[in-house]
Amino acid sequence: MPQGISDRIRAVMxxxxxALEPYDPAFSQVRINLSANENTxxxxxxxxxxxxxxxxxxxxxxxxxxxxxxxxSELARWHGVGEDHVIVGNGGDELxxxxxxxxxxxxxxxxxxxxxxxxxxxxxxxVETTVVDVPRNPDTFECDADALAEAASRASIVVVTSPNxxxxxxxPIEQTRRLCEACxxxxxxxxxxMEFAPDGSSAEPLLAEYDNLAVLHTLSxxxxxxxxxxxxxxxxxSVVNALAAVRQPxxxxxFSQAAGLAAVKNRxxxxxxxxxxxxxxxxxLDELATMEDLGVTVWPSAANFLLVRMPDAHVVRNRLRDExxxxxxxxxxxxxxxxCLRITxxxxxxxxxxxxxxxxxLKGE
Ligand code: PMP
Numbered sequence: 001m002p003q004g005i006s007d008r009i010r011a012v013m014x015x016x017x018x019a020l021e022p023y024d025p026a027f028s029q030v031r032i033n034l035s036a037n038e039n040t041x042x043x044x045x046x047x048x049x050x051x052x053x054x055x056x057x058x059x060x061x062x063x064x065x066x067x068x069x070x071x072x073s074e075l076a077r078w079h080g081v082g083e084d085h086v087i088v089g090n091g092g093d094e095l096x097x098x099x100x101x102x103x104x105x106x107x108x109x110x111x112x113x114x115x116x117x118x119x120x121x122x123x124x125x126x127v128e129t130t131v132v133d134v135p136r137n138p139d140t141f142e143c144d145a146d147a148l149a150e151a152a153s154r155a156s157i158v159v160v161t162s163p164n165x166x167x168x169x170x171x172p173i174e175q176t177r178r179l180c181e182a183c184x185x186x187x188x189x190x191x192x193x194m195e196f197a198p199d200g201s202s203a204e205p206l207l208a209e210y211d212n213l214a215v216l217h218t219l220s221x222x223x224x225x226x227x228x229x230x231x232x233x234x235x236x237x238s239v240v241n242a243l244a245a246v247r248q249p250x251x252x253x254x255f256s257q258a259a260g261l262a263a264v265k266n267r268x269x270x271x272x273x274x275x276x277x278x279x280x281x282x283x284x285l286d287e288l289a290t291m292e293d294l295g296v297t298v299w300p301s302a303a304n305f306l307l308v309r310m311p312d313a314h315v316v317r318n319r320l321r322d323e324x325x326x327x328x329x330x331x332x333x334x335x336x337x338x339x340c341l342r343i344t345x346x347x348x349x350x351x352x353x354x355x356x357x358x359x360x361x362l363k364g365e
Contacts, residue, residue: 016128023122031325032353034344036226037165037193037305041273041347043224047266054258064254067244071261075232078264079204084237087244088260090251092192092218092231097123099157099214101246103186104129108156111183113143115336117165117190129156138336141167141299141307145175149182156185162203163193166331166342168301176203180210186239188214192231193303195222195270196278201302204234211236221304222274223263230260277304281345287355294362305344307331313339316361324357 002022010018025036034040043051068088076083089095100123104110110124111132124131132155134148141164152158158179162171171189179187187210189203194217204215214235220226230252233243252260263270281301288298288308297309310316313332320326328344331337343354 016126020122020126023119026330028321028327030321030327032346032350033327034346034350034354035327035329035342037221037303037342037344038226039222039224039273039277039304040344040350041224041276043263044266044269044273047224047263047269050262050266051259054262055255058254058258060254063250064252064257066249068252068257068260071230071257071264072232074261074264078267079234081207081234082237084240085207085234086232087235087240087247088230088232088252088257089243089247090231090253090256091220091229092190092216093119094229094247094251095216095231095233095243096120096159096188096190098243098246099159099186099188100124100127100129102242103157109154109185111148111151111155111158113148113160113164115141115167115331115334116159116161118334120159124157135336136164136167141169143171143175145178148175149178152179152183152187155183158183158185158187159190160187161190161192162201163197163301163303165193165303166305166329166337166340167307168299168303168305170197170201170302171203173201173203173206176206176213177210180206180213183212186212186214188216188233190216192216192218193221193305195274196281196304197302207234207236211238214239219260219263222277223267223270225259225263228256228259228263230256230263277345280348280351281306284343284345284351284355288358291359291362294359296358296362305342307337307340307342309338309340310358310362311339313341316358317341319361320354320357323361324353326354326357328354 076086104127106128109130114133160171218231295311299307317330329342331340
């Protein structure tokens with residue numbers, strides 16, 4: 001329930017909003033922040049210079065382009081689709097919200113596979129959409145393909161995250177195909193972390209075949225623009241127009257559009273840091289796997305984070321923050337994620353600091 005709202009004001013709120021458990025990223029100021037799956041390397045300097053030029057040239061006395069035309073064209077060129085297959089939003093979060101405004105609501109059904117990104121359920125509940133959870137396997141976190149296809153046959157919206165947050169595993173393309181065929185509604189593949197996954201993992205090739213498939217991307221992760229708030233959906237013109245119909249007129253401001261355009265034009269420059277993050281992820285996975293005798297379990301990941309289970313995870317997370325100034329994300333009390341923490345892959349020295357701190361805490365030194 002949202003806090004700090006008097007009974008009098010709560011009484012006049014929309015009931016679904018008054019009952020909401022608001023999204024809380026639990027930020028705090030620390031030396032090493034490995035909690036929000038950002039790209040901790042920061043922008044390559046040449047991209048930063050291009051972004052700065054774009055910000056300086058941004059025209060502010062006029063409203064921004066409602067559909068972010070230049071950025072949209074650049075994204076369309078990149079992904080090899082027409083412009084009418086792309087919609088840009090104020091972060092992926094806005095586009096997810098718009099998905100629920102356009103396709104959710106009373107008598108509509110969301111199918112998703114928990115544990116996953118909590119925002120889907122939040123938005124669904126806010127607009128009074130029925131949520132059908134098809135739980136993941138508790139050990140591998142894989143989706144149950146048969147149960148999912150069955151549930152999808154009655155869904156207005158199916159959302160599957162690939163790689164999944166916070167478990168890191170991919171969703172097989174053939175299962176996406178099955179969902180698109182089974183579902184009378186929209187199938188959204190949330191690929192916020194796809195840049196960190198092996199080539200060929202994206203569901204994008206299926207866009208040419210299914211007009212009910214939508215693929216969500218963001219510039220917040222691999223492309224260092226979490227603060228810039230740019231996400232986009234690739235889909236059929238019908239789905240794009242449905243999302244456009246419910247959007248706020250000028251949600252993507254001129255600065256975000258300019259920064260996004262500079263980042264996308266220079267996307268190849270991010271290649272080396274994305275590759276470093278993927279190799280640091282694999283190193284971190286190997287190192288954490290050696291801590292099995294300390295009670296640590298770690299799952300393989302195709303994203304820029306790892307899910308790790310350990311004894312007294314909640315206490316460990318607080319001690320990492322308070323004694324080492326390292327912040328990781330606590331999922332220890334989330335359903336299906338008992339004693340789990342999610343650790344964003346940082347730069348090599350950040351990862352070393354995390355590993356040292358964890359060893360100390362788990363050995364009780
Ligand atoms: N999808 C997933 C799975 C995410 O983890 C996030 C960010 N936490 C988003 C979408 C939204 O990202 P943004 O709004 O920053 O584009």
